[in-house]
Amino acid sequence: MVLRGLTHYVRQPSNIAWQLGFPLVSVLLFGYVFGSAMSVPGGGDYREFLMPGMFGMTMAMGFMNTAYVVVYDSSRGVTDRFRSMPMSxxxxxxxxxxxxxxxASLDLVVLGLTALAIGWRSSGGVLDTLTAFGLLLLLRFALIWIGVLLGLLVPNEEAAGSLFAVAFPFAMISSAFVAPSLMPDWLGTIAMWNPVSATVTASRELFGNPAAVGDTWIEQHALLMSVVWPVVLTAIFLPLAVRRYQRLSR
Structure with missing residues (x-):
């Protein structure tokens, strides 16, 4: 099954370009068009603040693509064929x-090279830098199961396309682009407790980039929550996704 998915990546490279198109355009918009008007609480270069947020946003929005592929297989009878085969x-x-x-790892490589091209650097050590990328992939790993579950629940590809309305605010109402302290209190609280914010803040600290960390408990313990959130999400949605698939065969 893994080999099948990777083969689709090789034979349909346009899908990779589509997935990376939005983050790359966002880097240009926020880094160069809006960047001069953006400020980082506590000081620091906005582009260094931005890039970990872009990494996190790309990982967060990936579950939408997962859901679409699952619906695509289901609507074309591929899932029914799998159900008829002697496999777990x-x-x-x-x-x-x-x-x-x-x-997702390939996405991060491309985004990382883009970040280096525009002047972003990680001032953390090699171990801290690798840990930061590991936390980003851990978030993506947890959100994949939400995408699989949604893909098994929505009825068709048109409905799967509308999941963008869910993925976009989930990624944007976070600390990816703006520090929660600059938002209205109620919106800032939502952003602070967004799992994306924990991963983005932790990665900024590990990269040695400006983090704009507030004095709330959730912000002070971003590294801890960047592990707790993915573990909790995986523990909830992975069994639900498997159970949903099993019910399809009944």
């Missing part, structure tokens, strides 16, 4: 998850 029901779900995680 969990293999379809976990195979999709592992394949998407490998694809």
């Amino acid at each position: 029901p969990s293999a379809v779900v976990t195979g999709r998850g592992v394949g998407d995680l490998i694809g």
